[in-house]
Every structure is written in structure tokens, then in C-alpha cells.
Amino acid sequence: MKIGAQLYTVHRSTKTLEGLSEALKKIADIGYTTVQVSGTCAYEADWLKAELDKNGLSCVLTHIKPQEILDDPVQVCRNHDIFDCKHIGIGAMPRKEGNSGIDDECYDTFVKNFLPVAKIFRQEGHKLFYHNHQIEFARSANGMLYFDRMLEDFSPELLGITYDTYWAQIGGVEPSEYLKKLVGRVECIHLKDLAIVEKEQRMAPVGQGNLNFEKILKVAESVGVEYLLVEQDNCYDKDPFDCLKESYQYLTSFGLQ
Numbered sequence: 001m002k003i004g005a006q007l008y009t010v011h012r013s014t015k016t017l018e019g020l021s022e023a024l025k026k027i028a029d030i031g032y033t034t035v036q037v038s039g040t041c042a043y044e045a046d047w048l049k050a051e052l053d054k055n056g057l058s059c060v061l062t063h064i065k066p067q068e069i070l071d072d073p074v075q076v077c078r079n080h081d082i083f084d085c086k087h088i089g090i091g092a093m094p095r096k097e098g099n100s101g102i103d104d105e106c107y108d109t110f111v112k113n114f115l116p117v118a119k120i121f122r123q124e125g126h127k128l129f130y131h132n133h134q135i136e137f138a139r140s141a142n143g144m145l146y147f148d149r150m151l152e153d154f155s156p157e158l159l160g161i162t163y164d165t166y167w168a169q170i171g172g173v174e175p176s177e178y179l180k181k182l183v184g185r186v187e188c189i190h191l192k193d194l195a196i197v198e199k200e201q202r203m204a205p206v207g208q209g210n211l212n213f214e215k216i217l218k219v220a221e222s223v224g225v226e227y228l229l230v231e232q233d234n235c236y237d238k239d240p241f242d243c244l245k246e247s248y249q250y251l252t253s254f255g256l257q
Contacts, residue, residue: 004034006231011039028055038063045082061087077124089129118158131162137171156184164190176219183223190231207250
């Protein structure tokens with residue numbers, strides 16, 4: 001398994017191409033060789049390839065706006081071919097404005113729209129990836145978790161899961177146990193910790209909270225995880241690059257690179 005950095009962690013530094021370029025350099029300087037491109041300014045595929053090559057980085061996953069994917073899935077694949085990224089992700093299930101959760105109508109629309117996309121991606125040599133939050137662990141009208149329904153409606157060949165350990169915990173499951181369900185479709189996972197600071201629930205660098213990462217890493221290896229992508233949506237008063245470095249140092253202590 002390889003350690004990677006999710007660029008959303010440093011999204012405040014990537015609002016311009018200059019900022020994105022500098023962020024990639026800083027991440028490479030920490031020791032990361034792999035990134036997920038998400039939450040950045042717009043970029044041309046050729047520009048991104050040059051920046052990745054310059055810093056000795058590979059992009060193994062992106063998050064693309066769902067509507068952009070629906071508008072032209074083949075062109076999205078072509079763009080990803082330029083910087084050699086096979087995994088194309090969305091950060092959340094599209095929902096109606098003002099709807100913070102998932103209902104059956106929202107879920108059914110997602111399947112109707114993205115099952116054909118997943119098939120196109122596969123034909124083009126790519127794979128659609130879905131990133132969970134806690135809302136996928138709600139129960140639908142038939143009593144099943146929306147997450148479980150997704151695993152039934154999309155085969156492992158058509159849909160990968162960018163499994164987020166933090167949000168799984170918030171969703172009410174034991175992260176390593178639910179991870180076992182995702183064998184064959186969980187090439188990439190997000191690692192961030194959950195800490196309690198002055199009675200407040202917070203995201204934390206990996207290894208600085210309460211998630212059992214020794215167990216998570218063992219299960220991750222057993223189910224075929226290839227990339228451990230460090231993500232910390234909120235770093236509070238700390239420098240996000242320092243948080244990425246602390247997570248990197250913790251993970252390398254297990255002999256990972």
C-alpha cells in the first residue's frame with residue numbers, strides 16, 4: 001500500500017494555479033509520491049501532468065464535479081488519460097439544494113444517472129469512484145443502508161469506493177468491520193482521525209485521535225487497498241501541510257511509503 005495526500009486538505013492554498021503548483025512541491029517535499037487532486041482551482045490536464053512530473057508525483061484519483069461527468073464522460077476520461085489517472089471520483093451523491101441527506105428519490109436518481117457513466121468509464125479503461133460521508137449509512141425506505149444498496153446496484157468492476165474511515169465512524173459503523181465488505185472495489189481509501197478536543201469532535205492527523213488505525217491498516221491490506229490517501233478537511237488552527245506531515249510520519253512508522 002502506498003501513502004498519498006488528498007489535496008482537499010490544503011484546498012485554501014490551491015485556489016490559483018500558482019498556489020496549486022506550490023502545494024504540490026510542498027507535498028512532495030514531505031515525502032509523498034502520490035496525490036488525489038480534489039478541491040483545487042480549474043486546471044488543464046497538460047498543465048497538471050507537467051506539474052506532477054516536475055515533482056515526482058502521480059495522481060491516482062480525482063474528484064470531478066458530477067455534472068461535468070454527466071455532460072461528457074468520455075472527455076473526462078480523455079483528460080485523465082493525459083496525466084495517467086485511471087480512477088475518477090465524485091465527492092458526494094448529488095442532492096437537491098437544501099437537502100443535506102439522502103432519500104430514496106435522490107438515491108434512485110443517482111443510480112439512474114451514474115450506472116451508465118460507470119459502464120462508459122469501464123469501456124474507456126477507467127473506473128468511477130464514490131466517496132462516502134456519514135449520510136450513506138442512513139436507512140432507506142426498504143430498511144437497507146443506502147451504502148449497502150449501492151454495493152448491490154453497482155458491481156465492483158463498475159464502482160470503486162473511496163472509503164472514508166472518519167465518516168464511517170460518524171455514520172455509526174466500526175470502520176474496519178465495514179471495510180471488509182468492500183473487497184474488490186476499495187483501491188483507494190481516505191484516512192483521517194477523530195479526536196475529542198475540549199468536548200468537541202474534531203478531525204485530526206492520522207494517529208492522533210481515537211480510530212484504531214493498526215486494525216484499519218491490517219484490514220485495508222487484506223481487502224486489496226492500494227492507496228492510503230491522507231485527508232483532513234479541517235485542520236482548525238494548524239497548518240494543513242504540518243498535518244499532512246504528521247500523518248505521513250505516523251504511517252511511515254508502520255513501514256509504509
